[in-house]
Amino acid sequence: MAENTEDSKNTEPIRLDPTFKYEVMKEHDGETLKVCFQCGTCTSSCPTARFSDSYRPRTILRMAQLGIRRKVLSSPTLWLCTACFTCTDRCPQDVEVASVLRVLRNLAIKEGQTPRIYSELASNIYETGYAYKIPEQRLRKRHEIGLPPLPKSTLDKVDKLIELVGGSKLVKSKEV
Amino acid sequence: MSQLRYLFFLGCTIPYRVSSYEVAARKVFSKLGIELVEMPDFNCCGLPVDPASHEMMVALAARNLCLAEQQGLNIITLCTGCATTLRKVNKMLKQDKGLRIQINEYLKPIDMEFQGTVEAKHFVQAFKEDLGFDKIKETIQVPLAGLRVAEHCGCHLLRPSKVMGYDDPEEPSALKGLIELTGAKCLDYADEAECCGYTVIAIDEKVALQLTREKLNHVKAAGAQALVTVCPSCHLMFDMQQSRIERMFSEKLGLPVLHYPQLLGLAMGFTPDELAFDELRVNPSKILDAVGGL
Numbered sequence: 022m023a024e025n026t027e028d029s030k031n032t033e034p035i036r037l038d039p040t041f042k043y044e045v046m047k048e049h050d051g052e053t054l055k056v057c058f059q060c061g062t063c064t065s066s067c068p069t070a071r072f073s074d075s076y077r078p079r080t081i082l083r084m085a086q087l088g089i090r091r092k093v094l095s096s097p098t099l100w101l102c103t104a105c106f107t108c109t110d111r112c113p114q115d116v117e118v119a120s121v122l123r124v125l126r127n128l129a130i131k132e133g134q135t136p137r138i139y140s141e142l143a144s145n146i147y148e149t150g151y152a153y154k155i156p157e158q159r160l161r162k163r164h165e166i167g168l169p170p171l172p173k174s175t176l177d178k179v180d181k182l183i184e185l186v187g188g189s190k191l192v193k194s195k196e197v
Numbered sequence: 198m199s200q201l202r203y204l205f206f207l208g209c210t211i212p213y214r215v216s217s218y219e220v221a222a223r224k225v226f227s228k229l230g231i232e233l234v235e236m237p238d239f240n241c242c243g244l245p246v247d248p249a250s251h252e253m254m255v256a257l258a259a260r261n262l263c264l265a266e267q268q269g270l271n272i273i274t275l276c277t278g279c280a281t282t283l284r285k286v287n288k289m290l291k292q293d294k295g296l297r298i299q300i301n302e303y304l305k306p307i308d309m310e311f312q313g314t315v316e317a318k319h320f321v322q323a324f325k326e327d328l329g330f331d332k333i334k335e336t337i338q339v340p341l342a343g344l345r346v347a348e349h350c351g352c353h354l355l356r357p358s359k360v361m362g363y364d365d366p367e368e369p370s371a372l373k374g375l376i377e378l379t380g381a382k383c384l385d386y387a388d389e390a391e392c393c394g395y396t397v398i399a400i401d402e403k404v405a406l407q408l409t410r411e412k413l414n415h416v417k418a419a420g421a422q423a424l425v426t427v428c429p430s431c432h433l434m435f436d437m438q439q440s441r442i443e444r445m446f447s448e449k450l451g452l453p454v455l456h457y458p459q460l461l462g463l464a465m466g467f468t469p470d471e472l473a474f475d476e477l478r479v480n481p482s483k484i485l486d487a488v489g490g491l
Contacts, residue, residue, distance in 0.1 A: 049251065049289075049296070068392040072407040100248070100400045103408075105392040106356035110366055119357070126248045138399040139249035146257070150240040153213040163212070166220060166473065171212050172237040178307040179240045182260055185303045188253035191246070 038090040044128065045085055050120035057082045063108035063118045069101045076101040078108055078118055085125060094129040100136055102126075135191065143191035147183055150174025201327055203273035204265050205233035206283065206317070208429070209241050211275060214437070215429035217476035221458035222275050222320070224472060228336055228465050229328060233273070238264055242279040243286070258286035259300050262317070263309040272317035277353035277428040280319035285360045287317055319354055321427055321457075322363050325371045333378050338466040340380030341488055346460070347384050347421035348372045349412065349435065351428035352392050366390060375457060376425055379464035386419035388412070395430040398438075409434045410442045413450050423453040423484050425460055432456060436478050453481040463488055 045051040063078040064070050070077055076098040084093045093099070099122070108118035130139070142152050149155070150173065160171055183189055211219050226233055243257035261283060265272050274280045290297045291313040301310050318326070324333065355366035364371045367390065376383040394408035413435060416424050426432045436454040443450050454477070462472040474481050 068394070068408055069397065069404055072404045073401070076404075101397055101404060102248075103352070103392045103394065103396045104247070105352035105396075106358075107352070107366075107390070107392075110356050110358050123248060123251060127251055130249050135249065136400060139246065142245045143249060143253070146241045146246065151213070152209040152241045152245045155209075155213050159212065159216075163216065166216065168216060168219060168223075169235060172207075172235065172239060174240045175238050179257075179260070181307055182256050182303060183253060185306065186250070186252040186256045188246070188250050188256075191249055191253070 035089055036091060038088040041088040041090040041093075042086055045121065045124050048124040048127070050117035051124040053114075053116040054082060054085060054121050056114045057086065057116045057118075058114055059083055060113060062111050062113060063116075066107045066111050068105060068107070069103055073098065073101055078102070078122060081125065082116070082118065082121060085121070093125060094132055095134060099126055099129060130191070140191050140193050143183075143188060144193040147180055147189070147192045148176075150176055150179050200230050200232055201323075202232040202234060202270060203318075203323070204236050204268055204270040206236055206239060206242070206261065206272045206274045206279055208274060208276040208279040209245075210278075210429040210433070215432055215456075217473035218275055218429055218432065218456040218458065220473040220476075221456055221462050221467075224467055225458045225462050225465060226320075229333065231273075231323075231328065234268065234270055236261075236264065236272075242276075242282040244278045244282040247282075254282065255286050255289070255296075255300060256303050258282050259290060259304060259311050260307070260309065262287055262290070262315065263304060263311055265315045265317070266312055269314075271315050273323050274317065274319050275427075275429065277319055277351040278430060280317060280322070281353035281356070281360060283317035285357070287313070287315070288360060319427070321350075321354060321371050321375065322361070324375060325363060330374060330378060333375070333461070337379065337464045339464055339488075341460070341464050342380045344381040344423075344484070344487055345384055345421050346376060346381050346423045346425050346455075347386050347416045347419055348376055348389070349393065349416075349424055349426050349431055350390070351426065351431040352390075354427060355390075372425075372427060372457070376460065379460055381460065381464075383425075384419045384421050386421070387415040393428075393431040393434040395434050398434070405434070406438060406442055406445060409438055410446060413439065413442065413452055417450065417452055421452075422487060423455050423460075423481070425455050425457050427457045439479050451479065453477065453479050453484050455481065455484070
């Protein structure tokens with residue numbers, strides 16, 4: 022078909038990185054990637070897969086096993102996991118599917134593929150201790166409706182901790 | 198019986214957008230004899246940044262757990278995301294000695310050390326395991342007989358099951374049991390365990406809202422007069438996003454979404470005003486009329 026010819030012209034050769042799976046497997050819960058036998062229970066249980074044409078956890082795990090590194094880490098669908106953990110709970114092989122996908126997202130971020138929402142969330146935590154910037158108006162409203170004042174984190178301690186674990190790379194004000 | 202005391206972990210989403218949940222929860226916890234000790238120095242549980250940095254999530258959660266250890270109190274949460282995160286990291290650090298050493302290295306410069314002496318629970322788990330359903334039954338003054346509702350547990354109330362472990366995620370019974378204590382009937386509906394979509398709304402709004410929409414339709418098809426939630430994020434999707442879904446898909450839903458403490462509070466005899474019903478986006482007056490007319 023004409024469409025296929027067009028596709029094959031535009032398709033770059035796939036580079037395989039046979040060390041990629043070891044990179045994934047050395048992370049916490051990433052080691053379970055090796056026992057995935059591709060039954061598809063994850064994809065058939067996945068809420069996102071029902072409404073997305075492209076997000077398929079089984080496919081992502083297979084690509085990771087095969088070492089299709091660049092395509093996995095640059096894929097926008099990697100971010101569509103809701104972290105509901107249904108796949109993990111149902112996996113007959115005890116693959117920590119949701120956690121393997123988290124390992125892949127963490128690796129994608131290390132390669133500079135950070136969706137804006139995550140640098141926003143990390144920056145908010147760095148600046149306020151909370152994942153969201155809570156407007157003054159809400160703080161006043163708490164008082165009006167009889168709620169106690171909102172606690173305030175000891176920010177220097179929270180920020181020091183974030184810096185120590187390397188989280189400041191995600192923080193916008195820390196970008197170089 | 199000695200009074201139950203917990204350190205109250207509020208999380209970020211509730212003070213940001215869902216204070217009705219906190220107002221109602223504080224009222225009913227007090228009636229149940231549960232003492233909430235404020236947690237003045239907490240930070241985000243860590244869950245929102247897990248997709249970006251697992252290490253940062255673990256460290257943020259560990260700091261909260263250390264604060265609880267310093268107070269010698271177990272944590273109670275209203276948010277399922279906070280509960281699953283604090284439980285997961287608590288379990289990881291208790292079981293994995295190598296990880297504990299590594300995280301304690303990070304915590305040392307801020308004068309903290311994880312010791313593994315406390316527990317963290319979502320209130321549904323605490324009600325089931327620590328308080329007991331009989332104790333709740335004693336507080337019911339206005340049974341909501343005739344009211345038909347449906348429950349949405351939210352994924353993180355039950356999963357991952359290795360971390361949560363107190364209820365069956367495929368056939369959950371704790372929240373249903375809690376709802377039926379109020380006298381309301383809790384109806385079954387299709388795909389009850391499905392996700393609300395909240396975690397991907399910033400990435401792909403359409404996928405997220407289709408998930409929300411499908412659940413709302415299933416709940417309506419079952420004949421429920423309201424949906425009951427126990428998580429601020431799920432509540433935002435079903436209540437706050439409902440009018441957007443109606444516009445986007447050109448359909449009328451009009452399904453009130455209550456926080457469980459609001460439902461329980463009504464059955465305890467609190468007024469809708471006391472339970473912050475006026476903060477709900479989807480007008481709950483149909484429910485209140487049904488309850489008032491009982």
